[in-house]
Amino acid sequence: xxxxxxxxxxxxxxxxxxxxxxxxxxxxxxxxxxxxxxxxxxxxxxxxxxxxxxxxxxxxxxxxxxxxxxxxxxxxxxxxxxxxxxxxxxxxxxxxxxxxxxxxxxxxxxxxxxxxxxxxxxxxxxxxxxxxxxxxxxxxxxxxxxxxxxxxxxxxxxxxxxxxxxxxxxxxxxxxxxxxxxxxxxxxxxxxxxxxxxxxxxxxxxxxxxxxxxxxxxxxxxxxxxxxxxxxxxxxxxxxxxxxxxxxxxxxxxxxxxxxxxxxxxxxxxxxxxxx
Amino acid sequence: xxxxxxxxxxxxxxxxxxxxxxxxxxxxxxxxxxxxxxxxxxxxxxxxxxxxxxxxxxxxxxxxxxxxxxxxxxxxxxxxxxxxxxxxxxxxxxxxxxxxxxxxxxxxxxxxxxxxxxxxxxxxxxxxxxxxxxxxxxxxxxxxxxxxxxxxxxxxxxxxxxxxxxxxxxxxxxxxxxxxxxxxxxxxxxxxxxxxxxxxxxxxxxxxxxxxxxxxxxxxxxxxxxxxxxxxxxxxxxxxxxxxxxxxxxxxxxxxxxxxxxxxxxxx
Numbered sequence: 001x002x003x004x005x006x007x008x009x010x011x012x013x014x015x016x017x018x019x020x021x022x023x024x025x026x027x028x029x030x031x032x033x034x035x036x037x038x039x040x041x042x043x044x045x046x047x048x049x050x051x052x053x054x055x056x057x058x059x060x061x062x063x064x065x066x067x068x069x070x071x072x073x074x075x076x077x078x079x080x081x082x083x084x085x086x087x088x089x090x091x092x093x094x095x096x097x098x099x100x101x102x103x104x105x106x107x108x109x110x111x112x113x114x115x116x117x118x119x120x121x122x123x124x125x126x127x128x129x130x131x132x133x134x135x136x137x138x139x140x141x142x143x144x145x146x147x148x149x150x151x152x153x154x155x156x157x158x159x160x161x162x163x164x165x166x167x168x169x170x171x172x173x174x175x176x177x178x179x180x181x182x183x184x185x186x187x188x189x190x191x192x193x194x195x196x197x198x199x200x201x202x203x204x205x206x207x208x209x210x211x212x213x214x215x216x217x218x219x220x221x222x223x224x225x226x227x228x229x230x231x232x233x234x235x236x237x238x239x240x241x242x243x244x245x246x247x248x249x250x251x252x253x254x255x256x257x258x259x260x261x262x263x264x265x266x267x268x269x270x271x272x273x274x275x276x
Numbered sequence: 277x278x279x280x281x282x283x284x285x286x287x288x289x290x291x292x293x294x295x296x297x298x299x300x301x302x303x304x305x306x307x308x309x310x311x312x313x314x315x316x317x318x319x320x321x322x323x324x325x326x327x328x329x330x331x332x333x334x335x336x337x338x339x340x341x342x343x344x345x346x347x348x349x350x351x352x353x354x355x356x357x358x359x360x361x362x363x364x365x366x367x368x369x370x371x372x373x374x375x376x377x378x379x380x381x382x383x384x385x386x387x388x389x390x391x392x393x394x395x396x397x398x399x400x401x402x403x404x405x406x407x408x409x410x411x412x413x414x415x416x417x418x419x420x421x422x423x424x425x426x427x428x429x430x431x432x433x434x435x436x437x438x439x440x441x442x443x444x445x446x447x448x449x450x451x452x453x454x455x456x457x458x459x460x461x462x463x464x465x466x467x468x469x470x471x472x473x474x475x476x477x478x479x480x481x482x483x484x485x486x487x488x489x490x491x492x493x494x495x496x497x498x499x500x501x502x503x504x505x506x507x508x509x510x511x512x513x514x515x516x517x518x519x520x521x522x523x524x525x526x527x528x529x530x531x532x533x534x535x536x537x538x539x540x541x542x543x544x
Contacts, residue, residue: 020300020302021302021417023299023302024419024420025393025397025415025416026299027390027394027397027419028390028391029397031344034397038416041409045409051406051407054407059404062400062401113340113476114476114477114478114479117342118476118477121304121340122337123500123504125307125337126334128333129309129330129334129337132313132329135326135327137313137322139326140313143307143309143333148303177520181515184482184511185514186511188482188510188511188514189507190473191474191477191483191485192486192489192506193503193504193507194470194473194489195490196490196493196500197466197470198470198490199490199493203464234494235490239490241467242471245467245470246471246475249471249472255339255348255469255472256380258468259379259468260376262467262468263465266457266459266461
Protein backbone atom coordinates (compact mmCIF):
# COMPACT_ATOMS: atom_id res chain seq x y z
CA UNK A 1 0.00 0.00 0.00
CA UNK A 2 1.05 3.54 -0.72
CA UNK A 3 1.92 5.25 2.54
CA UNK A 4 2.04 8.95 1.78
CA UNK A 5 0.96 10.02 5.25
CA UNK A 6 3.16 8.66 7.99
CA UNK A 7 3.62 9.37 11.66
CA UNK A 8 7.03 10.79 12.44
CA UNK A 9 9.26 9.67 15.26
CA UNK A 10 8.43 12.99 16.93
CA UNK A 11 4.70 12.16 16.86
CA UNK A 12 5.36 8.86 18.57
CA UNK A 13 7.52 10.51 21.22
CA UNK A 14 4.79 13.11 21.77
CA UNK A 15 2.25 10.30 22.22
CA UNK A 16 4.63 8.50 24.59
CA UNK A 17 4.85 11.60 26.81
CA UNK A 18 1.07 12.09 26.67
CA UNK A 19 0.46 8.50 27.81
CA UNK A 20 1.87 9.42 31.21
CA UNK A 21 -1.17 11.68 31.68
CA UNK A 22 -3.62 8.97 30.52
CA UNK A 23 -5.85 9.24 33.61
CA UNK A 24 -5.78 13.03 34.14
CA UNK A 25 -9.45 13.44 33.20
CA UNK A 26 -10.61 10.15 34.76
CA UNK A 27 -14.38 10.43 35.15
CA UNK A 28 -17.17 8.07 36.08
CA UNK A 29 -19.02 8.58 32.81
CA UNK A 30 -16.52 7.40 30.19
CA UNK A 31 -13.38 6.73 32.35
CA UNK A 32 -10.40 7.30 29.99
CA UNK A 33 -12.33 8.49 26.92
CA UNK A 34 -10.86 12.00 26.92
CA UNK A 35 -7.50 10.55 27.98
CA UNK A 36 -7.29 8.33 24.91
CA UNK A 37 -8.31 11.20 22.64
CA UNK A 38 -5.60 13.36 24.27
CA UNK A 39 -3.05 10.59 23.57
CA UNK A 40 -3.91 10.17 19.90
CA UNK A 41 -4.24 13.88 19.01
CA UNK A 42 -0.67 14.08 17.58
CA UNK A 43 -1.58 11.26 15.16
CA UNK A 44 -4.88 12.85 14.15
CA UNK A 45 -3.14 16.16 13.45
CA UNK A 46 -0.51 14.46 11.30
CA UNK A 47 -2.80 12.11 9.36
CA UNK A 48 -5.91 14.14 8.56
CA UNK A 49 -6.01 17.52 6.87
CA UNK A 50 -9.67 18.28 6.26
CA UNK A 51 -11.76 19.50 9.23
CA UNK A 52 -14.41 16.82 8.52
CA UNK A 53 -11.90 13.99 8.82
CA UNK A 54 -10.34 15.51 11.92
CA UNK A 55 -13.71 15.97 13.57
CA UNK A 56 -14.73 12.38 12.81
CA UNK A 57 -11.45 11.06 14.20
CA UNK A 58 -11.72 13.13 17.39
CA UNK A 59 -15.28 11.97 17.95
CA UNK A 60 -14.53 8.28 17.48
CA UNK A 61 -11.79 8.55 20.12
CA UNK A 62 -14.00 10.29 22.69
CA UNK A 63 -15.89 7.09 23.41
CA UNK A 64 -15.66 4.94 26.55
CA UNK A 65 -12.21 3.57 27.18
CA UNK A 66 -10.49 1.98 30.15
CA UNK A 67 -7.25 0.03 30.51
CA UNK A 68 -4.50 -0.35 33.11
CA UNK A 69 -2.61 2.95 32.55
CA UNK A 70 0.75 1.21 32.12
CA UNK A 71 -0.69 -0.98 29.33
CA UNK A 72 -2.18 1.68 27.05
CA UNK A 73 0.92 1.57 24.79
CA UNK A 74 0.03 -1.37 22.53
CA UNK A 75 -3.62 -0.24 22.21
CA UNK A 76 -2.56 3.26 21.21
CA UNK A 77 0.08 1.88 18.82
CA UNK A 78 -2.32 -0.44 16.99
CA UNK A 79 -5.03 2.24 16.82
CA UNK A 80 -2.54 4.76 15.42
CA UNK A 81 -1.43 2.22 12.80
CA UNK A 82 -5.07 1.69 11.76
CA UNK A 83 -5.70 5.42 11.57
CA UNK A 84 -2.60 5.75 9.40
CA UNK A 85 -3.83 3.05 7.02
CA UNK A 86 -7.26 4.67 6.86
CA UNK A 87 -5.76 8.10 6.16
CA UNK A 88 -3.81 6.53 3.27
CA UNK A 89 -7.03 5.31 1.69
CA UNK A 90 -7.37 1.76 3.06
CA UNK A 91 -10.98 0.63 3.40
CA UNK A 92 -11.26 0.63 7.19
CA UNK A 93 -14.66 1.38 8.69
CA UNK A 94 -14.91 3.64 11.74
CA UNK A 95 -16.59 0.81 13.60
CA UNK A 96 -13.60 -1.46 12.92
CA UNK A 97 -11.26 0.94 14.71
CA UNK A 98 -13.64 1.22 17.65
CA UNK A 99 -14.13 -2.50 17.97
CA UNK A 100 -10.40 -3.22 17.86
CA UNK A 101 -9.93 -0.68 20.64
CA UNK A 102 -12.68 -2.24 22.75
CA UNK A 103 -11.43 -5.70 21.89
CA UNK A 104 -7.95 -4.87 23.22
CA UNK A 105 -9.27 -3.29 26.44
CA UNK A 106 -10.23 -6.59 28.04
CA UNK A 107 -7.04 -8.56 27.39
CA UNK A 108 -4.76 -5.68 28.38
CA UNK A 109 -6.66 -5.04 31.64
CA UNK A 110 -6.39 -8.78 32.20
CA UNK A 111 -2.62 -8.61 31.72
CA UNK A 112 -1.98 -5.19 33.25
CA UNK A 113 -3.84 -5.45 36.55
CA UNK A 114 -2.13 -8.65 37.77
CA UNK A 115 1.29 -7.58 36.50
CA UNK A 116 1.37 -3.95 37.62
CA UNK A 117 -1.01 -3.79 40.61
CA UNK A 118 -0.78 -7.42 41.72
CA UNK A 119 2.92 -8.12 41.26
CA UNK A 120 5.22 -5.28 40.32
CA UNK A 121 3.95 -2.56 42.66
CA UNK A 122 3.50 -4.69 45.81
CA UNK A 123 6.95 -6.24 45.34
CA UNK A 124 8.88 -3.03 44.59
CA UNK A 125 6.93 -1.14 47.29
CA UNK A 126 7.52 -3.88 49.88
CA UNK A 127 11.21 -3.87 49.02
CA UNK A 128 11.38 -0.07 49.26
CA UNK A 129 9.35 0.00 52.48
CA UNK A 130 11.53 -2.61 54.18
CA UNK A 131 14.58 -0.43 53.50
CA UNK A 132 12.67 2.73 54.49
CA UNK A 133 11.84 1.25 57.91
CA UNK A 134 15.54 1.51 58.77
CA UNK A 135 15.29 5.25 58.05
CA UNK A 136 17.20 5.08 54.77
CA UNK A 137 16.05 7.34 51.95
CA UNK A 138 17.25 4.62 49.57
CA UNK A 139 13.90 2.86 50.18
CA UNK A 140 11.64 5.42 48.45
CA UNK A 141 14.24 5.95 45.73
CA UNK A 142 14.48 2.24 44.88
CA UNK A 143 10.68 1.94 44.73
CA UNK A 144 10.30 5.03 42.54
CA UNK A 145 13.07 4.08 40.11
CA UNK A 146 12.26 0.36 39.74
CA UNK A 147 8.51 0.80 39.30
CA UNK A 148 8.79 3.68 36.86
CA UNK A 149 11.52 2.06 34.77
CA UNK A 150 9.28 -0.95 34.22
CA UNK A 151 6.23 1.22 33.59
CA UNK A 152 7.94 3.55 31.11
CA UNK A 153 9.51 0.58 29.30
CA UNK A 154 6.07 -1.02 28.94
CA UNK A 155 4.61 2.22 27.53
CA UNK A 156 7.50 2.86 25.12
CA UNK A 157 7.92 -0.69 23.82
CA UNK A 158 4.15 -1.27 23.74
CA UNK A 159 3.53 1.84 21.65
CA UNK A 160 6.33 1.15 19.14
CA UNK A 161 5.59 -2.56 18.86
CA UNK A 162 1.86 -1.94 18.50
CA UNK A 163 2.41 0.73 15.84
CA UNK A 164 4.92 -1.35 13.87
CA UNK A 165 2.88 -4.55 13.92
CA UNK A 166 -0.47 -2.79 13.56
CA UNK A 167 -3.36 -5.12 12.97
CA UNK A 168 -1.04 -8.13 12.75
CA UNK A 169 -0.61 -7.83 16.49
CA UNK A 170 -4.33 -8.22 17.06
CA UNK A 171 -5.01 -10.79 14.37
CA UNK A 172 -2.02 -13.07 14.83
CA UNK A 173 0.17 -12.49 17.83
CA UNK A 174 -2.49 -12.00 20.51
CA UNK A 175 -4.24 -15.15 19.32
CA UNK A 176 -1.13 -17.05 20.38
CA UNK A 177 -0.55 -17.62 24.05
CA UNK A 178 2.29 -15.15 24.66
CA UNK A 179 0.11 -12.79 26.70
CA UNK A 180 -1.34 -15.64 28.71
CA UNK A 181 2.14 -16.96 29.47
CA UNK A 182 3.28 -13.58 30.75
CA UNK A 183 0.14 -13.12 32.84
CA UNK A 184 0.36 -16.57 34.40
CA UNK A 185 4.06 -16.16 35.13
CA UNK A 186 3.53 -12.77 36.76
CA UNK A 187 0.58 -14.08 38.76
CA UNK A 188 2.72 -16.92 40.12
CA UNK A 189 5.42 -14.46 41.20
CA UNK A 190 2.78 -12.17 42.75
CA UNK A 191 1.01 -14.97 44.62
CA UNK A 192 4.31 -16.41 45.87
CA UNK A 193 5.61 -13.12 47.28
CA UNK A 194 2.19 -12.24 48.69
CA UNK A 195 2.19 -15.56 50.59
CA UNK A 196 5.59 -14.70 52.06
CA UNK A 197 4.39 -11.22 53.07
CA UNK A 198 1.32 -12.62 54.82
CA UNK A 199 3.63 -14.78 56.93
CA UNK A 200 6.37 -12.23 57.57
CA UNK A 201 4.61 -8.91 57.97
CA UNK A 202 1.32 -9.70 59.65
CA UNK A 203 1.66 -9.29 63.40
CA UNK A 204 -0.96 -10.95 65.58
CA UNK A 205 -0.22 -11.91 69.16
CA UNK A 206 -2.68 -13.65 71.51
CA UNK A 207 -0.98 -13.65 74.93
CA UNK A 208 -3.70 -15.67 76.65
CA UNK A 209 -1.92 -17.98 79.09
CA UNK A 210 -2.77 -21.66 78.65
CA UNK A 211 -0.47 -23.19 81.26
CA UNK A 212 2.24 -22.20 83.70
CA UNK A 213 4.66 -24.87 84.82
CA UNK A 214 7.22 -24.35 87.56
CA UNK A 215 10.23 -26.51 86.80
CA UNK A 216 12.47 -28.20 89.37
CA UNK A 217 14.97 -25.33 89.44
CA UNK A 218 12.24 -22.80 90.19
CA UNK A 219 11.91 -21.08 86.81
CA UNK A 220 8.44 -20.63 85.36
CA UNK A 221 7.57 -21.77 81.82
CA UNK A 222 4.52 -19.95 80.48
CA UNK A 223 2.71 -21.25 77.44
CA UNK A 224 0.37 -18.83 75.68
CA UNK A 225 -2.16 -19.53 72.96
CA UNK A 226 0.20 -17.76 70.56
CA UNK A 227 3.04 -20.22 71.35
CA UNK A 228 0.77 -23.10 70.36
CA UNK A 229 -0.21 -21.45 67.07
CA UNK A 230 3.45 -20.73 66.30
CA UNK A 231 4.36 -24.36 66.89
CA UNK A 232 1.67 -25.51 64.47
CA UNK A 233 2.73 -23.07 61.75
CA UNK A 234 4.21 -19.59 62.04
CA UNK A 235 1.84 -16.95 60.70
CA UNK A 236 -1.22 -19.21 60.77
CA UNK A 237 -3.51 -16.55 62.27
CA UNK A 238 -2.46 -14.00 59.66
CA UNK A 239 -3.26 -16.50 56.92
CA UNK A 240 -6.67 -17.25 58.39
CA UNK A 241 -7.47 -13.56 58.70
CA UNK A 242 -6.34 -12.90 55.11
CA UNK A 243 -8.60 -15.62 53.72
CA UNK A 244 -11.51 -14.35 55.86
CA UNK A 245 -11.03 -10.81 54.50
CA UNK A 246 -10.94 -12.22 50.94
CA UNK A 247 -14.37 -13.75 51.57
CA UNK A 248 -15.75 -10.54 53.09
CA UNK A 249 -14.45 -8.44 50.18
CA UNK A 250 -16.26 -10.77 47.78
CA UNK A 251 -19.45 -10.07 49.76
CA UNK A 252 -19.02 -6.44 48.65
CA UNK A 253 -17.90 -5.08 52.01
CA UNK A 254 -15.66 -2.13 51.18
CA UNK A 255 -11.94 -2.20 52.09
CA UNK A 256 -12.20 0.93 54.23
CA UNK A 257 -15.11 -0.62 56.16
CA UNK A 258 -13.01 -3.73 56.80
CA UNK A 259 -10.11 -1.58 57.98
CA UNK A 260 -12.36 0.10 60.54
CA UNK A 261 -13.75 -3.27 61.61
CA UNK A 262 -10.21 -4.54 62.20
CA UNK A 263 -9.50 -1.36 64.16
CA UNK A 264 -12.45 -2.16 66.40
CA UNK A 265 -11.16 -5.73 66.85
CA UNK A 266 -7.74 -4.33 67.85
CA UNK A 267 -9.18 -1.86 70.36
CA UNK A 268 -11.61 -4.31 71.97
CA UNK A 269 -9.11 -7.19 71.89
CA UNK A 270 -6.32 -5.22 73.54
CA UNK A 271 -8.68 -3.73 76.13
CA UNK A 272 -9.77 -7.26 77.11
CA UNK A 273 -6.18 -8.51 77.09
CA UNK A 274 -6.80 -11.02 74.29
CA UNK A 275 -4.55 -9.20 71.80
CA UNK A 276 -1.17 -7.55 72.31
CA UNK B 277 7.98 24.27 65.22
CA UNK B 278 6.09 26.97 63.34
CA UNK B 279 5.92 26.64 59.57
CA UNK B 280 7.61 29.30 57.46
CA UNK B 281 5.82 30.75 54.45
CA UNK B 282 8.23 28.88 52.18
CA UNK B 283 7.40 25.59 53.92
CA UNK B 284 3.66 26.19 53.54
CA UNK B 285 4.14 26.90 49.83
CA UNK B 286 6.28 23.78 49.40
CA UNK B 287 3.74 21.64 51.26
CA UNK B 288 1.07 22.94 48.88
CA UNK B 289 3.26 21.92 45.92
CA UNK B 290 4.01 18.46 47.38
CA UNK B 291 0.31 17.93 48.08
CA UNK B 292 -0.54 18.95 44.51
CA UNK B 293 2.03 16.47 43.15
CA UNK B 294 0.55 13.71 45.32
CA UNK B 295 -2.97 14.65 44.23
CA UNK B 296 -2.02 14.43 40.56
CA UNK B 297 -0.23 11.13 41.21
CA UNK B 298 -3.34 9.78 42.86
CA UNK B 299 -5.45 10.11 39.72
CA UNK B 300 -2.71 9.39 37.17
CA UNK B 301 -1.46 6.28 38.99
CA UNK B 302 1.66 6.60 36.84
CA UNK B 303 4.66 7.93 38.78
CA UNK B 304 3.30 6.73 42.16
CA UNK B 305 3.80 10.08 43.92
CA UNK B 306 0.57 9.40 45.83
CA UNK B 307 2.02 6.33 47.55
CA UNK B 308 2.93 6.82 51.24
CA UNK B 309 6.56 5.87 50.61
CA UNK B 310 7.03 8.82 48.23
CA UNK B 311 4.53 11.35 49.67
CA UNK B 312 5.67 11.05 53.32
CA UNK B 313 9.31 11.26 52.26
CA UNK B 314 8.64 14.51 50.37
CA UNK B 315 6.83 15.99 53.40
CA UNK B 316 9.77 14.98 55.61
CA UNK B 317 12.12 16.71 53.19
CA UNK B 318 10.10 19.95 53.31
CA UNK B 319 9.77 19.93 57.11
CA UNK B 320 13.45 19.13 57.68
CA UNK B 321 12.90 15.70 59.23
CA UNK B 322 13.61 13.32 56.37
CA UNK B 323 14.15 10.25 58.58
CA UNK B 324 10.73 10.43 60.23
CA UNK B 325 9.12 10.99 56.84
CA UNK B 326 10.86 7.95 55.36
CA UNK B 327 10.03 5.65 58.30
CA UNK B 328 6.38 6.78 58.43
CA UNK B 329 6.21 6.36 54.65
CA UNK B 330 7.56 2.81 54.87
CA UNK B 331 5.13 1.93 57.65
CA UNK B 332 2.07 3.31 55.85
CA UNK B 333 3.23 1.79 52.55
CA UNK B 334 3.13 -1.69 54.07
CA UNK B 335 -0.42 -1.09 55.29
CA UNK B 336 -1.49 0.26 51.89
CA UNK B 337 0.41 -2.35 49.86
CA UNK B 338 -2.64 -3.75 48.11
CA UNK B 339 -4.70 -0.57 47.81
CA UNK B 340 -5.43 -0.12 44.13
CA UNK B 341 -7.94 1.32 41.72
CA UNK B 342 -9.34 -1.34 39.41
CA UNK B 343 -11.59 -0.05 36.63
CA UNK B 344 -13.90 2.48 38.20
CA UNK B 345 -13.61 1.11 41.77
CA UNK B 346 -11.78 3.47 44.14
CA UNK B 347 -9.43 2.41 46.94
CA UNK B 348 -8.88 4.34 50.20
CA UNK B 349 -6.97 7.53 49.43
CA UNK B 350 -3.27 7.22 50.24
CA UNK B 351 -2.34 10.71 48.98
CA UNK B 352 -4.22 12.86 51.49
CA UNK B 353 -3.67 10.33 54.29
CA UNK B 354 0.13 10.23 53.86
CA UNK B 355 0.60 13.97 53.68
CA UNK B 356 -1.64 14.99 56.58
CA UNK B 357 -0.34 12.18 58.75
CA UNK B 358 3.30 13.10 58.02
CA UNK B 359 2.67 16.81 58.74
CA UNK B 360 0.98 16.13 62.08
CA UNK B 361 3.53 13.51 63.20
CA UNK B 362 6.54 15.70 62.41
CA UNK B 363 5.15 19.01 63.69
CA UNK B 364 3.46 17.53 66.76
CA UNK B 365 6.48 15.31 67.46
CA UNK B 366 4.29 12.20 67.57
CA UNK B 367 5.05 8.48 67.31
CA UNK B 368 4.77 6.46 64.09
CA UNK B 369 1.87 4.52 65.66
CA UNK B 370 -0.04 7.79 66.08
CA UNK B 371 0.69 8.49 62.44
CA UNK B 372 -1.16 5.29 61.47
CA UNK B 373 -4.11 6.27 63.66
CA UNK B 374 -4.28 9.65 61.90
CA UNK B 375 -3.79 8.26 58.39
CA UNK B 376 -6.64 5.75 58.25
CA UNK B 377 -9.62 8.04 58.96
CA UNK B 378 -8.10 10.60 56.57
CA UNK B 379 -7.82 7.87 53.89
CA UNK B 380 -11.56 7.28 54.24
CA UNK B 381 -12.32 11.01 53.97
CA UNK B 382 -9.99 11.29 50.97
CA UNK B 383 -11.82 8.45 49.24
CA UNK B 384 -15.03 10.48 49.40
CA UNK B 385 -13.25 13.54 47.96
CA UNK B 386 -11.83 11.35 45.16
CA UNK B 387 -15.27 10.13 44.16
CA UNK B 388 -16.57 13.73 44.15
CA UNK B 389 -13.63 14.93 42.03
CA UNK B 390 -14.02 12.13 39.51
CA UNK B 391 -17.69 12.96 39.16
CA UNK B 392 -16.99 16.68 38.69
CA UNK B 393 -14.56 15.87 35.85
CA UNK B 394 -17.48 14.54 33.78
CA UNK B 395 -17.94 18.24 32.94
CA UNK B 396 -14.56 18.33 31.21
CA UNK B 397 -15.47 15.26 29.21
CA UNK B 398 -18.61 17.02 27.94
CA UNK B 399 -16.71 20.22 27.19
CA UNK B 400 -14.26 18.19 25.10
CA UNK B 401 -17.19 16.74 23.10
CA UNK B 402 -18.17 20.30 22.14
CA UNK B 403 -14.63 21.28 21.12
CA UNK B 404 -14.39 18.15 18.93
CA UNK B 405 -17.25 19.58 16.84
CA UNK B 406 -15.02 22.42 15.63
CA UNK B 407 -11.70 20.53 15.75
CA UNK B 408 -10.23 22.66 18.51
CA UNK B 409 -7.26 20.46 19.44
CA UNK B 410 -5.77 22.94 21.89
CA UNK B 411 -9.04 23.24 23.82
CA UNK B 412 -9.39 19.45 24.08
CA UNK B 413 -5.85 19.25 25.47
CA UNK B 414 -6.77 21.98 27.94
CA UNK B 415 -9.90 20.13 29.09
CA UNK B 416 -7.78 17.09 29.86
CA UNK B 417 -5.13 19.08 31.77
CA UNK B 418 -7.69 21.19 33.66
CA UNK B 419 -9.23 18.04 35.07
CA UNK B 420 -5.78 17.19 36.44
CA UNK B 421 -5.66 20.54 38.23
CA UNK B 422 -8.94 19.70 40.00
CA UNK B 423 -7.31 16.48 41.23
CA UNK B 424 -4.22 18.38 42.43
CA UNK B 425 -6.39 20.85 44.38
CA UNK B 426 -8.39 17.99 45.89
CA UNK B 427 -5.35 17.20 48.05
CA UNK B 428 -3.56 20.55 48.07
CA UNK B 429 -6.43 22.66 49.46
CA UNK B 430 -7.11 20.53 52.59
CA UNK B 431 -3.34 20.36 53.19
CA UNK B 432 -3.02 24.14 52.83
CA UNK B 433 -5.78 24.69 55.42
CA UNK B 434 -4.07 22.34 57.87
CA UNK B 435 -0.60 23.81 57.39
CA UNK B 436 -1.95 27.36 57.92
CA UNK B 437 -3.49 26.56 61.28
CA UNK B 438 -1.36 23.73 62.64
CA UNK B 439 0.77 24.21 65.75
CA UNK B 440 2.73 21.73 67.89
CA UNK B 441 0.61 22.48 70.97
CA UNK B 442 -2.59 22.19 68.97
CA UNK B 443 -1.65 18.75 67.59
CA UNK B 444 -0.60 17.51 71.02
CA UNK B 445 -3.77 18.81 72.71
CA UNK B 446 -5.94 17.26 70.04
CA UNK B 447 -4.22 13.88 70.21
CA UNK B 448 -4.21 13.97 74.04
CA UNK B 449 -8.00 13.86 73.85
CA UNK B 450 -7.77 10.29 72.50
CA UNK B 451 -7.90 7.84 75.45
CA UNK B 452 -4.88 5.57 75.95
CA UNK B 453 -6.75 2.29 75.35
CA UNK B 454 -7.71 3.48 71.87
CA UNK B 455 -4.11 4.38 70.99
CA UNK B 456 -2.89 0.98 72.24
CA UNK B 457 -5.67 -0.79 70.35
CA UNK B 458 -4.84 1.04 67.13
CA UNK B 459 -1.19 0.06 67.51
CA UNK B 460 -2.20 -3.59 67.93
CA UNK B 461 -4.60 -3.40 64.98
CA UNK B 462 -1.96 -1.87 62.72
CA UNK B 463 -0.12 -5.20 62.96
CA UNK B 464 -2.85 -7.00 61.07
CA UNK B 465 -4.65 -4.29 59.08
CA UNK B 466 -2.19 -5.08 56.27
CA UNK B 467 -4.20 -8.19 55.44
CA UNK B 468 -6.91 -6.05 53.81
CA UNK B 469 -4.38 -5.02 51.17
CA UNK B 470 -3.15 -8.59 50.67
CA UNK B 471 -6.75 -9.77 50.29
CA UNK B 472 -7.42 -7.08 47.69
CA UNK B 473 -4.46 -8.31 45.63
CA UNK B 474 -5.47 -11.98 45.94
CA UNK B 475 -9.05 -11.26 44.91
CA UNK B 476 -7.94 -9.18 41.94
CA UNK B 477 -5.71 -11.94 40.53
CA UNK B 478 -7.86 -13.90 38.12
CA UNK B 479 -6.12 -17.27 38.03
CA UNK B 480 -7.29 -18.89 41.26
CA UNK B 481 -5.77 -22.26 40.22
CA UNK B 482 -2.37 -20.64 40.88
CA UNK B 483 -3.19 -20.22 44.60
CA UNK B 484 -0.87 -23.14 45.56
CA UNK B 485 2.02 -20.74 44.89
CA UNK B 486 0.56 -18.39 47.49
CA UNK B 487 0.57 -21.14 50.10
CA UNK B 488 4.06 -22.24 49.02
CA UNK B 489 5.38 -18.72 49.64
CA UNK B 490 3.58 -18.66 52.99
CA UNK B 491 5.08 -21.93 54.21
CA UNK B 492 8.62 -21.16 53.05
CA UNK B 493 8.46 -17.74 54.76
CA UNK B 494 7.23 -19.32 57.98
CA UNK B 495 10.26 -21.57 58.36
CA UNK B 496 13.10 -19.53 56.85
CA UNK B 497 14.65 -16.09 57.26
CA UNK B 498 14.90 -15.41 53.52
CA UNK B 499 14.53 -11.73 52.60
CA UNK B 500 12.27 -10.27 49.90
CA UNK B 501 14.90 -10.44 47.18
CA UNK B 502 15.27 -14.18 47.75
CA UNK B 503 11.49 -14.59 47.51
CA UNK B 504 11.44 -12.57 44.30
CA UNK B 505 14.08 -14.83 42.72
CA UNK B 506 12.43 -18.05 43.93
CA UNK B 507 9.04 -16.85 42.66
CA UNK B 508 10.54 -15.98 39.29
CA UNK B 509 12.07 -19.46 38.95
CA UNK B 510 8.76 -21.06 39.93
CA UNK B 511 6.99 -18.97 37.27
CA UNK B 512 9.48 -19.86 34.52
CA UNK B 513 9.43 -23.57 35.27
CA UNK B 514 5.62 -23.61 35.48
CA UNK B 515 5.22 -21.93 32.10
CA UNK B 516 7.87 -24.17 30.51
CA UNK B 517 6.34 -27.40 31.75
CA UNK B 518 2.67 -26.48 31.36
CA UNK B 519 1.15 -28.63 28.57
CA UNK B 520 -1.26 -25.76 27.84
CA UNK B 521 1.65 -23.82 26.33
CA UNK B 522 3.15 -26.67 24.27
CA UNK B 523 3.31 -26.33 20.49
CA UNK B 524 1.53 -29.63 19.81
CA UNK B 525 -2.10 -28.61 19.24
CA UNK B 526 -3.61 -32.00 20.16
CA UNK B 527 -2.03 -32.01 23.58
CA UNK B 528 -2.91 -28.37 24.04
CA UNK B 529 -6.63 -28.75 23.33
CA UNK B 530 -7.17 -31.87 25.39
CA UNK B 531 -5.32 -30.37 28.33
CA UNK B 532 -6.99 -26.99 28.25
CA UNK B 533 -10.34 -28.77 28.42
CA UNK B 534 -9.40 -30.65 31.54
CA UNK B 535 -7.96 -27.59 33.29
CA UNK B 536 -11.08 -25.62 32.41
CA UNK B 537 -13.25 -28.22 34.05
CA UNK B 538 -10.93 -28.23 37.04
CA UNK B 539 -11.20 -24.45 37.31
CA UNK B 540 -14.95 -24.59 37.20
CA UNK B 541 -14.99 -27.00 40.09
CA UNK B 542 -12.68 -24.74 42.10
CA UNK B 543 -14.87 -21.73 41.39
CA UNK B 544 -18.02 -23.38 42.72
